Amino acid sequence: MTSTKGTVFNIQRYSIDDGPGIRTTVFFKGCPLSCVWCSNPESQNLAPELMHRDSLCKRCFRCVEACPAGAITVGSDGIVIDRDLCDACGECVSTCTHDAMRITGKEMSVDEVFDVVRRDADYYRDSGGGVTLSGGEVLFQPEFALALLKRFREAGFDTCVDSSGQGDTEGLRRLIPYVDLFYFDIKHLDPKVHRAETGRTNENILRNFAEVAVSGVPLAVRVPVVPGFNDSVDAIADIAELVAVHAPRATVHLLPYHRYGQQKYAMLGLDYELAAAETPSEEFLKAARAIMESRGLACEIAV
Amino acid sequence: MTSETLTRESGTIDKVAAEEIRSVVVMTDRLRKLKKEWEDAEPQVYVDDTLLFTQSWKETEALPLDLRWAKAFAKRMEECPIQIRDGELIVGSLTKFIRGNNVTVAMKPREILAMCESGRFDRKLSDISSTAIDPEDLRKLKEDSEYWVEHMNPVNYVNEALREELGDSHFDLMFDRGMIFEGRAVRENPDRGLFQGWGAFGGGVGQPSADVINRGLNFVIARAQAEMEKMDASGAKLPGSASAALRKYYLLKSIIVECQAVITFAKRHAALARELAAKETDPTRKTELEKIAEACDRVPAEPPRDYWEAVQSLRFLHVAFWKESSDRPEVPVGRVDQILNPYYQQDLEEGALTRQQAAELLGAFWLKIRETENLVTIKREHRAAPGTLLPNVTLCGRDENDRDLTNEISWMVLEVMRQIKLSEPAVYIRYHENMDEKFVLHALECNRDFGGGNPAFLNDGLGTERYLVRGVPKYDAVNWNASGCLGYHLDCGEHMAGSFNLNQAKVLDVTLHDGFDTRTGKQLGPHTGDVSRFTTIEQFYEAWEKQEDYFADALRKHYFIWWSSEIANSPMSGLRAAMHYEDCIPAGLTSREGGARYKVCSASWVGDKGITDVGDCLAAIKYLVLDQKKVSMAELLKAMDANWEGYEDLRKMCLNAPKYGNDDDYVDDIYNHVSKRSQEILQSRPDPFTGEKPLLFKGAAAGHVTHGKAVGALPNGRFAGTPLYDGGISAMPGADTHGPTALINSATKWSHAYELAGVALNMKFSKAVLNTPEKLKKMAALVKTFNKRGGWHVQFNIHSAQELMEARKEPAAHKDLLVRVGGYSAYFVDLPPELQEEIVERTMHEVG
Numbered sequence A: 001m002t003s004t005k006g007t008v009f010n011i012q013r014y015s016i017d018d019g020p021g022i023r024t025t026v027f028f029k030g031c032p033l034s035c036v037w038c039s040n041p042e043s044q045n046l047a048p049e050l051m052h053r054d055s056l057c058k059r060c061f062r063c064v065e066a067c068p069a070g071a072i073t074v075g076s077d078g079i080v081i082d083r084d085l086c087d088a089c090g091e092c093v094s095t096c097t098h099d100a101m102r103i104t105g106k107e108m109s110v111d112e113v114f115d116v117v118r119r120d121a122d123y124y125r126d127s128g129g130g131v132t133l134s135g136g137e138v139l140f141q142p143e144f145a146l147a148l149l150k151r152f153r154e155a156g157f158d159t160c161v162d163s164s165g166q167g168d169t170e171g172l173r174r175l176i177p178y179v180d181l182f183y184f185d186i187k188h189l190d191p192k193v194h195r196a197e198t199g200r201t202n203e204n205i206l207r208n209f210a211e212v213a214v215s216g217v218p219l220a221v222r223v224p225v226v227p228g229f230n231d232s233v234d235a236i237a238d239i240a241e242l243v244a245v246h247a248p249r250a251t252v253h254l255l256p257y258h259r260y261g262q263q264k265y266a267m268l269g270l271d272y273e274l275a276a277a278e279t280p281s282e283e284f285l286k287a288a289r290a291i292m293e294s295r296g297l298a299c300e301i302a303v
Numbered sequence B: 001m002t003s004e005t006l007t008r009e010s011g012t013i014d015k016v017a018a019e020e021i022r023s024v025v026v027m028t029d030r031l032r033k034l035k036k037e038w039e040d041a042e043p044q045v046y047v048d049d050t051l052l053f054t055q056s057w058k059e060t061e062a063l064p065l066d067l068r069w070a071k072a073f074a075k076r077m078e079e080c081p082i083q084i085r086d087g088e089l090i091v092g093s094l095t096k097f098i099r100g101n102n103v104t105v106a107m108k109p110r111e112i113l114a115m116c117e118s119g120r121f122d123r124k125l126s127d128i129s130s131t132a133i134d135p136e137d138l139r140k141l142k143e144d145s146e147y148w149v150e151h152m153n154p155v156n157y158v159n160e161a162l163r164e165e166l167g168d169s170h171f172d173l174m175f176d177r178g179m180i181f182e183g184r185a186v187r188e189n190p191d192r193g194l195f196q197g198w199g200a201f202g203g204g205v206g207q208p209s210a211d212v213i214n215r216g217l218n219f220v221i222a223r224a225q226a227e228m229e230k231m232d233a234s235g236a237k238l239p240g241s242a243s244a245a246l247r248k249y250y251l252l253k254s255i256i257v258e259c260q261a262v263i264t265f266a267k268r269h270a271a272l273a274r275e276l277a278a279k280e281t282d283p284t285r286k287t288e289l290e291k292i293a294e295a296c297d298r299v300p301a302e303p304p305r306d307y308w309e310a311v312q313s314l315r316f317l318h319v320a321f322w323k324e325s326s327d328r329p330e331v332p333v334g335r336v337d338q339i340l341n342p343y344y345q346q347d348l349e350e351g352a353l354t355r356q357q358a359a360e361l362l363g364a365f366w367l368k369i370r371e372t373e374n375l376v377t378i379k380r381e382h383r384a385a386p387g388t389l390l391p392n393v394t395l396c397g398r399d400e401n402d403r404d405l406t407n408e409i410s411w412m413v414l415e416v417m418r419q420i421k422l423s424e425p426a427v428y429i430r431y432h433e434n435m436d437e438k439f440v441l442h443a444l445e446c447n448r449d450f451g452g453g454n455p456a457f458l459n460d461g462l463g464t465e466r467y468l469v470r471g472v473p474k475y476d477a478v479n480w481n482a483s484g485c486l487g488y489h490l491d492c493g494e495h496m497a498g499s500f501n502l503n504q505a506k507v508l509d510v511t512l513h514d515g516f517d518t519r520t521g522k523q524l525g526p527h528t529g530d531v532s533r534f535t536t537i538e539q540f541y542e543a544w545e546k547q548e549d550y551f552a553d554a555l556r557k558h559y560f561i562w563w564s565s566e567i568a569n570s571p572m573s574g575l576r577a578a579m580h581y582e583d584c585i586p587a588g589l590t591s592r593e594g595g596a597r598y599k600v601c602s603a604s605w606v607g608d609k610g611i612t613d614v615g616d617c618l619a620a621i622k623y624l625v626l627d628q629k630k631v632s633m634a635e636l637l638k639a640m641d642a643n644w645e646g647y648e649d650l651r652k653m654c655l656n657a658p659k660y661g662n663d664d665d666y667v668d669d670i671y672n673h674v675s676k677r678s679q680e681i682l683q684s685r686p687d688p689f690t691g692e693k694p695l696l697f698k699g700a701a702a703g704h705v706t707h708g709k710a711v712g713a714l715p716n717g718r719f720a721g722t723p724l725y726d727g728g729i730s731a732m733p734g735a736d737t738h739g740p741t742a743l744i745n746s747a748t749k750w751s752h753a754y755e756l757a758g759v760a761l762n763m764k765f766s767k768a769v770l771n772t773p774e775k776l777k778k779m780a781a782l783v784k785t786f787n788k789r790g791g792w793h794v795q796f797n798i799h800s801a802q803e804l805m806e807a808r809k810e811p812a813a814h815k816d817l818l819v820r821v822g823g824y825s826a827y828f829v830d831l832p833p834e835l836q837e838e839i840v841e842r843t844m845h846e847v848g
């Protein structure tokens, strides 16, 4: 079982925004959605990818020579990477002496992940913390997730899963007994809008939401508030309705959209479609919170 | 009742009291005005004391050294200008300026002369902030320096003794910026001052004692007089040799002269206050001045009658130490909450004091402390925390029955810090698990709102443990406080004897070159083999240990010669002996000479600097050369000797090798091995005076720059001459990329902290990590785990706007700077310019 492997793009220790206490968050790589506002675009693709940090690039062009695939060329301002040619072999990473190249994503076994997670057991104990699986999408690698969760349970660690809800319902059902807290994203209730901005409709998500809600596992709902997508009273009211009906004891977290992930798109050679979007206004966030509260839901705005 | 509930009950203060303390207004109109005056004042060089010192020295030529010192102190206390500024409640200043730098020429005449000639008096490391001097004062100061340059010891006795005993080659090396050793007295540019660079204390720091405040100086004077009468009585047997008897006699006399001088200083303030009161037309101020007069008449000669007098007494004694120590004025304020609380409680019960009044008085005391600046001299600037006089305050802790000692004054100090917003004094909390969590949260909030790693947390259990293991009984072992640059002080007489530093990174550098020093071209240590032939890490360990052994011997000899020359040639401080009157009076010695209650009080300190660097270096060798075989040792040596020029790829490999601070057992095991071994080697040579194991000092803020200058390029990827890692247990800058828990784990895998001082874990956070009550709780949990794992000292720094701006200019040097926004972490340098701008703006706004 522990030989199960999965792809992870980051394991963050002293993670303090992903559940109670001090936690370690394991970020799964690979996600079936492609939300235009995603602040971790490196989490979308399951395969490891090359990231180029232009702020550190000294334009020495040694990587151009080093790339066996011929994927790097000299452009008008710095290097240009042909993503179709690049297979993330990592040659350029060891060649670059300025840390301007990095491979994101790594295949890891359950044991390897566990070995990192167990190191902070003392902190979990003293703070009431534990481990969180996040993504990417946890349900995208269900076997890996299940094996990890079982292992954490055995060790007595509190577990939390942060999911977009998109994934095989059977896979989800098998995870539930090993989860102490769910963070579940609800983005929009209109399937068409949902599809336009995330690449998928929301039927599967809503079904899975109901599944988690009836399981009785504590649940918090995360709502990314994205201008032009769901920053309308109606959209928020719909979400409030859904949560109030299915999971009246859930806390709702409003996550205001921010652009801090923007640069990562360039590092991965991707376009950033939301370049013009603003951060939602405080007034709107407060109004959204009021809507949630009017439905009897506890609601927090992330800061 | 279990001990658990006992502890909680005693430590948790009344809810009403807590509420009231949190709502006191520290910054009253009065304090706002005084603080504004301080902010607007220009730092000034203060010369009156040094001129009085010289004058007294000229008048006492025929007297014994100890007495001359006491008289020179008395002269300053009796004749220095004093003042009571409008609105002040707590009085007594080191200098006559609102921001003054005191200099004592006799201690370092050449340096001061050089400053006079260049016209530059720097008070910080940066060039921006130098200190003004009045032209007339400059003339007098220059004259004074010239006098001392002419009249000082023609030979520098310590240096000469060292040259004689250790030979030229070591002697030169010592002077070469702490090549291997860096002793207190022996540094580059040695100034043949009256007493060696460290002032008359010959090392060590004195501080006000709670017991003496409670009893009054007259009590101590009476004790000294009684002892003298015993010696005078006909037929009395004098102690030991004639010279011991004489020294005892003059120490007793010094105690009396110096204590009386402090009383005179206080009474002069009483007279001035009365004079001002007579002229005062505002009835409120008149009453205040009368109260000041009454207080100054009473303390520190007699026991304080109320809280106000207790604060005033503490202030006078603190200033007295500052005045006396002159060249080494790092005087801790001590356990302020323990000293003041009994008086405060008594006044509250009697209805003579409100919490509001108590807070204002404490705030007034804080402002007085901040009046004094530190002139950074050439010697000091490489070593000490820049511009600080280290007036450390210590709070909380437990008593001998393990009861929490947090009290209302502990809470009030936090409130004062929060509102007064001064970077000094630094506050240290003696943290333990049974502390009220609310107090810890309040302290973290303070830190967040003001930054600067203030207050810091010390492990209460370990602090006491380090004395217990050395045989100090618990009732005395629990009474310690933070002192100096991350050291500590036992109230019953710790001396903090000389500390000598072994530059561990240099020892490794020499080891890798078979005992040869590439920088000077000299064979410095024994031949321990050509490392390019080594095939196992054990061979490296063995060679390194041989060098370590060799230099540990030399270090001890160095220490012995330096320390004995120092003791034989410098005066004893009566004021210090007065604080430990119970032991020092009968012994006729200060704690420096072994007059204290416990041997550990006089034990020497050995600075074990750069051992973390050594761990990383050996890990890089093991990883790249021995295990992965990516490069040969010969090639690596070539690259190091070329200071990596033309070997950029290899340097990068070295930088990417496993590094301490990431909870990586590969390197942490190596670090633990060398760290343990170096400790064993250094401690296997007992202190030549006490026979005790020396204490180890990792040296936090000081030394890593100086030491680094002597060290060539190292296998951890470091360039020649650049600073070593700071903080004693800090990681290579930017190399700890796995977050705070990983860093703490690396630092606490081997619990050894009670042997050490100066092991501060400095952690950097962006403010978002502390911006909600839940996150504060998580930080409190981090402190808890740190302590449970045996960590000694942790402090949290918040990124400043300035740091972020630097990162913008120089991304490569700040590539690992993480900023957090709403739970999202991003590397600052990767963010687009406008977002960087936004974060800088917000940081500036928040920190204020």
Ligand code: SF4
Binding pocket: A056, A057, A058, A059, A060, A061, A062, A063, A064, A079, A095, A096, A097, A098, A099, A100, A101
């Ligand atoms: S090797 Fe590194 S610094 Fe040089 S051009 Fe390539 S990415 Fe830039």
Ligand code: SF4
Binding pocket: A050, A066, A067, A068, A069, A070, A071, A072, A081, A085, A086, A087, A088, A089, A090, A091, A092, A093
């Ligand atoms: S990762 Fe490999 S294939 Fe991709 S750019 Fe770098 S060297 Fe070329």
